[in-house]
Amino acid sequence: MSQIHVRAQPGDVAPYVLLPGDPNRARHIAETYLEGAREYTSHRQLLGFTGTYQGVPVSVQTTGMGCPSAAIVAEELARLGARTLIRVGTLGGATPSVAPGDLVIATAAVPNDGTTRQMLGGAPYAPAASFEVVEASVQAARASGAPHHVGLVMTEDAFYASTPEHARLWAGRGVLGFEMEASAIFLVAAQRGLRAACLTACSNDIGDPQLVPDDVLAAGVDRMVRVALDAIVTLAARD
Numbered sequence: 022m023s024q025i026h027v028r029a030q031p032g033d034v035a036p037y038v039l040l041p042g043d044p045n046r047a048r049h050i051a052e053t054y055l056e057g058a059r060e061y062t063s064h065r066q067l068l069g070f071t072g073t074y075q076g077v078p079v080s081v082q083t084t085g086m087g088c089p090s091a092a093i094v095a096e097e098l099a100r101l102g103a104r105t106l107i108r109v110g111t112l113g114g115a116t117p118s119v120a121p122g123d124l125v126i127a128t129a130a131v132p133n134d135g136t137t138r139q140m141l142g143g144a145p146y147a148p149a150a151s152f153e154v155v156e157a158s159v160q161a162a163r164a165s166g167a168p169h170h171v172g173l174v175m176t177e178d179a180f181y182a183s184t185p186e187h188a189r190l191w192a193g194r195g196v197l198g199f200e201m202e203a204s205a206i207f208l209v210a211a212q213r214g215l216r217a218a219c220l221t222a223c224s225n226d227i228g229d230p231q232l233v234p235d236d237v238l239a240a241g242v243d244r245m246v247r248v249a250l251d252a253i254v255t256l257a258a259r260d
């Protein structure tokens with residue numbers, strides 16, 4: 022049955038799904054990395070494509086920005102048969118050690134968002150990535166030589182509310198950077214028995230609206246996507 026937002030039929034979506042926030046990144050990934058990519062939905066600009074990477078069926082599905090949209094997409098992907106969700110996003114660095122374009126592999130997301138708060142009824146919870154997917158991603162990052170960091174991110178709702186002071190406070194608690202979807206994807210995945218991970222490329226410093234230069238960000242995004250796809254190949258060989 023087609024879903025309300027991700028307008029696809031069972032069989033359209035592969036078990037392994039990359040999740041960018043940005044529909045243009047979804048199209049870029051499909052056109053650059055997937056063989057035989059076919060667009061299965063464009064409803065609400067939540068573009069979705071399925072093709073293969075090194076013989077493994079892979080989908081790339083746009084989440085849109087923020088946890089409300091990401092939670093809907095993750096839930097509907099679960100209903101459509103997805104089994105492994107890997108967010109491939111951008112993040113604001115919380116510490117100077119995360120350089121422009123660097124890859125951040127999240128182990129867990131501090132849930133500073135309203136979606137998981139509602140889903141949990143306010144109960145304390147630690148939305149965490151799948152160890153298997155994190156391990157495969159770290160292995161792929163090391164093999165590729167991509168500069169990378171592994172640790173906490175914070176998921177938030179209010180992009181423009183974040184300040185350098187807020188970033189420093191949370192960097193002191195181990196947060197590497199801020200993004201807007203991971204906590205919801207991790208929680209939906211846990212509830213639905215899926216594996217999930219979040220890979221991000223650093224696009225700016227928190228509180229600084231200046232993006233890193235286009236070529237630096239594009240190179241970081243491409244390194245991140247290759248790491249995610251190589252992790253999928255590793256996981257598919259084990260599954």
Ligand SMILES: O=P(O)(O)O[C@H]1O[C@H](CO)[C@@H](O)[C@H]1O
Pocket residue numbers: 041042043085086087109110111112180200201202
């Ligand atoms: O580049 P994407 O994947 O959209 O991720 C980040 O960029 C958007 C904010 O600019 C939010 O969605 C945030 O999580």
Ligand SMILES: O=c1cc[nH]c(=O)[nH]1
Pocket residue numbers: 111112113114180199200201224225226227228
């Ligand atoms: O949530 C985000 C994502 C990228 N950059 C930011 O500053 N915040």
